[in-house]
Amino acid sequence: MNDNLDKKILVVDDESEMRVALETTLKREGYQPVCVEDGKKAWERIQNENFDLIVSDVKMPKMDGVELLRAVKQHAPKTIVIMMTAYGDIDNAVETMKIGAFDYLLKPFSAEILVSSVNRAFMRSPENHTTPSAEPKAKIVPEREIITCNPELLKLLSFAEQIAYSKSTVLIIGETGTGKELFARLIHQCSPRADKPFVAINCAALPEGLLETEMFGHEKGAFTGADFRKEGKFELAHRGTLLLDEVTEMSLPLQAKLLRVLQEHEIDKVGGKESIPVDVRVIATSNRDIKKRIRENQFREDLYYRLNVVPLKISPLRERKEDIPLLAEHFLSMHCRENNKPVVSIDASTVTLLKKYNWPGNIRELGNIMERAALLCKEDTLLPPHLFFEDDAKMGDDPENKPLSNFRGTIHQMEKELILQTLEEQNGNKTRAAESLGISIRTLRNKLTEYQSKE
Numbered sequence: 001m002n003d004n005l006d007k008k009i010l011v012v013d014d015e016s017e018m019r020v021a022l023e024t025t026l027k028r029e030g031y032q033p034v035c036v037e038d039g040k041k042a043w044e045r046i047q048n049e050n051f052d053l054i055v056s057d058v059k060m061p062k063m064d065g066v067e068l069l070r071a072v073k074q075h076a077p078k079t080i081v082i083m084m085t086a087y088g089d090i091d092n093a094v095e096t097m098k099i100g101a102f103d104y105l106l107k108p109f110s111a112e113i114l115v116s117s118v119n120r121a122f123m124r125s126p127e128n129h130t131t132p133s134a135e136p137k138a139k140i141v142p143e144r145e146i147i148t149c150n151p152e153l154l155k156l157l158s159f160a161e162q163i164a165y166s167k168s169t170v171l172i173i174g175e176t177g178t179g180k181e182l183f184a185r186l187i188h189q190c191s192p193r194a195d196k197p198f199v200a201i202n203c204a205a206l207p208e209g210l211l212e213t214e215m216f217g218h219e220k221g222a223f224t225g226a227d228f229r230k231e232g233k234f235e236l237a238h239r240g241t242l243l244l245d246e247v248t249e250m251s252l253p254l255q256a257k258l259l260r261v262l263q264e265h266e267i268d269k270v271g272g273k274e275s276i277p278v279d280v281r282v283i284a285t286s287n288r289d290i291k292k293r294i295r296e297n298q299f300r301e302d303l304y305y306r307l308n309v310v311p312l313k314i315s316p317l318r319e320r321k322e323d324i325p326l327l328a329e330h331f332l333s334m335h336c337r338e339n340n341k342p343v344v345s346i347d348a349s350t351v352t353l354l355k356k357y358n359w360p361g362n363i364r365e366l367g368n369i370m371e372r373a374a375l376l377c378k379e380d381t382l383l384p385p386h387l388f389f390e391d392d393a394k395m396g397d398d399p400e401n402k403p404l405s406n407f408r409g410t411i412h413q414m415e416k417e418l419i420l421q422t423l424e425e426q427n428g429n430k431t432r433a434a435e436s437l438g439i440s441i442r443t444l445r446n447k448l449t450e451y452q453s454k455e
């Protein structure tokens with residue numbers, strides 16, 4: 001008997017991928033969510049139907065999430081609302097809590113975080129007449145493989161697998177986009193904690209006060225607007241793994257608190273009277289020169305030694321160029337498949353160009369370039385003009401084949417532009433446009449409907 005089936009959840013987000021992801025996650029938990037794409041549509045439904053819980057984005061066209069939250073709290077105050085905000089919108093997050101949101105989830109978040117928040121909401125809800133089903137189940141996110149043929153990185157991989165079994169703290173150092181989080185997830189998955197949560201927190205993204213409540217949680221009434229007890233990431237990661245991303249960006253007072261947690265294995269909630277024991281394996285990452293931060297008195301030396309029990313240093317892509325063709329092929333075929341296009345092969349001249357580039361954004365940047373290339377390439381071979389580098393100045397001196405100009409938009413904007421432009425070239429003939437784009441007519445129709453609904 002699935003109690004979750006009785007709960008009515010409304011999901012509000014203008015991004016279709018996000019809606020699908022939320023719907024899939026909630027359905028897996030046995031809920032039957034209703035999804036709509038903006039605040040106005042949500043408000044129309046709320047006036048005619050009772051929802052137990054609403055998961056809503058903040059930034060949306062027509063009626064934004066804050067307006068919707070206000071309206072819901074007036075119309076049906078018992079409805080639980082969970083807001084989702086991007087990192088840049090912390091002020092909004094605080095505001096929504098004051099208005100009465102139950103929780104805010106900072107995007108991007110994992111399926112576990114959403115499930116945990118929803119389950120907690122129902123456990124606390126006075127309307128809850130059913131017994132919640134034990135602890136929220138931990139989910140293992142299907143992992144992408146770590147691809148490399150670089151001897152140094154291969155050694156690091158087997159080292160990471162070996163140390164995974166222990167509870168030792170790991171410090172992963174590497175430039176942005178080198179795969180630090182991927183390594184952290186690998187360690188978690190190879191560890192005895194694999195079936196418990198993997199929780200990540202980006203220490204650079206939040207101001208000190210919020211970071212503290214995110215990490216350690218707060219008690220009800222700890223400060224104005226704290227209308228409920230919030231669990232921190234340490235509690236959510238209990239018996240699992242906590243990834244402290246960009247740990248060097250943490251303020252000195254918070255570093256002192258973190259040190260205490262690592263030594264005592266207990267946390268102090270904001271406004272709490274007693275310490276709470278936690279069993280968490282901590283993995284920290286940094287893309288900075290930590291020793292320099294220590295010399296500048298910006299990072300505690302004792303914390304560094306506490307974190308650096310197992311050090312892992314991932315080298316930048318420009319120092320392991322042999323990985324470039326492998327990774328390029330991996331990303332290209334992945335994105336071709338995602339776009340229902342036949343898999344494209346990479347011309348030797350393109351590989352030469354890729355190897356000349358300096359890769360300031362490392363593997364993430366290579367992934368982005370291949371995602372755009374997969375959209376652009378209409379032939380069966382990927383050529384240099386299909387590449388858009390994020391920083392052309394980082395190119396070697398004499399690239400024979402200059403890449404195309406500089407599109408600076410998001411992949412979605414680029415895809416939309418490409419589709420609309422092709423449609424115009426084909427005088428509005430959808431069949432020919434789809435053929436020329438290498439996508440099915442159905443995909444083309446869906447994309448056009450999506451663009452119309454967002455206008």
Ligand SMILES: Nc1ncnc2c1ncn2[C@@H]1O[C@H](COP(=O)(O)OP(=O)(O)OP(=O)(O)O)[C@@H](O)[C@H]1O
Pocket residue numbers: 144145146147148174175176177178179180181182183245287327363364367
């Ligand atoms: N060796 C690899 N094989 C396949 N994919 C990889 C590899 N390394 C990184 N990636 C992919 O590149 C992207 C960036 O990796 P990740 O997020 O782990 O980097 P990071 O070092 O944590 O970056 P940042 O410092 O910006 O947080 C991810 O999509 C990841 O899956």
Ligand SMILES: [Mg+2]
Pocket residue numbers: 180181245285
């Ligand atoms: Mg990262």
